[in-house]
Amino acid sequence: MKKKPLVLGLREQIVEQLRSDILTGRFQSGERISETSLVERFQVSRTPIREALQQMVHEGLLESKPNCGVRVVQPVPGEVHDLIIPIRRTIETYALRRIFDTLSFEDFRLWDEILTRMADACRRKDYPAIAEEDIAFHRSLIRRANLPDLEAVWTAIVNRIRIHFRQTQKQYADPTQIHAEHVAIVDAFRSDKLDEAIRKLEQNIE
Secondary structure, eight states: OOOOOOOSSHHHHHHHHHHHHHHTTSSOTTOEEOHHHHHHHHTOOHHHHHHHHHHHHHHTSEEEETTTEEEEOOOOOHHHHHHHHHHHHHHHHHHHHHHGGGOOHHHHHHHHHHHHHHHHHHHHTOHHHHHHHHHHHHHHHHHHTTOHHHHHHHHHHHHHTHHHHHHHHHTOSSTHHHHHHHHHHHHHHHTTOHHHHHHHHHHHOO
């Protein structure tokens, strides 16, 4: 299905979409990213496309080599992944502690919307879409903390373990369990019990 033209915040919108494509596996490791195809897809000039690709090279999702163009980088090896996961837990639980006492109706409305989309993706066994909503849920928690440096570190980590989202999800005999885990996290957020909320969040990050 052809994407609608982007109108506002072109570079950031393009980055968000391409980042999602890579994190969810729609673009594979080592795959070449064509500027021409992106210009046609987003119906924009080459300038915002090049700016978006440069940002993603800086983030570590893409690599650029002379005469080779831009390609999706390879994921980190397993031993590095094992090192990164505890760091990710620390970042997300820090964000949760920071915001827990100020969670609002709007926060839960956003999470309910994500959970609705995730449930639909789980029923369809659409693993790229499941990964997209999984990442959206955890990113929303980080963004709610409103600490750009924290989000930058979290993004760098998730970029490097992106393949883990897909591998983990496909290990579930019933993908609706993924949705159930996130429902339990949000329910714990609603409970006003910080320790329980942290426990549920940490259990989901592995």
